[in-house]
Amino acid sequence: MSQALLAGISRTTEPQTMLRRFLALDAAVTGANGLAYALAPAPLGRLLGTDATLLLGLGLFLTAFAAGVGYLASRPQPPATAVKLVVDANALWAALSIVALVAWLSPTTAGAVWIPAQAATVAGFAVLQFSALRAVGR
Numbered sequence: 215m216s217q218a219l220l221a222g223i224s225r226t227t228e229p230q231t232m233l234r235r236f237l238a239l240d241a242a243v244t245g246a247n248g249l250a251y252a253l254a255p256a257p258l259g260r261l262l263g264t265d266a267t268l269l270l271g272l273g274l275f276l277t278a279f280a281a282g283v284g285y286l287a288s289r290p291q292p293p294a295t296a297v298k299l300v301v302d303a304n305a306l307w308a309a310l311s312i313v314a315l316v317a318w319l320s321p322t323t324a325g326a327v328w329i330p331a332q333a334a335t336v337a338g339f340a341v342l343q344f345s346a347l348r349a350v351g352r
Contacts, residue, residue: 229349231298234287235345240300240339242282247332248276262325279303297347303338308333 234235251258259266283300286292311333315321321329 215283220286229346230291233292233343233346233350234289235298236339236342237283237292237297239285240304240343241287243339244276245280245281246337248273248280252277258296261322262328263320263322264325294347294351297343301340301344301347304336304343308337308340311336 251269255266255269261271271333301315
């Protein structure tokens with residue numbers, strides 16, 4: 215991804231600011247998703263065709279993960295190693311979501327749309343964060 219495209223998306227040419235904004239966006243979206251899963255696992259499980267216990271566990275994990283990503287976003291210069299861990303975790307989440315969809319989940323139509331959309335969103339965060347981290351290193 216070019217620095218110009220990243221600058222346009224994040225509305226700044228400062229790589230450190232780009233990185234922090236992409237981390238903050240990830241934290242907000244992941245936190246909202248995690249809270250929804252944690253607070254309403256049964257109705258969301260019925261809607262998506264997934265187990266409520268699985269959603270509860272994922273919700274608690276996502277909420278904690280979002281808090282960590284939010285903390286990184288609040289740092290003036292997020293440590294590169296920690297950001298790389300977030301990028302790797304996002305890439306892994308996206309890949310495992312697709313594997314789970316194909317290998318063992320039997321979602322409803324809503325779930326069959328939601329799961330790949332969520333995976334694509336998380337993969338997008340990984341790409342944006344990785345690109346911004348590379349720009350910071352230049």
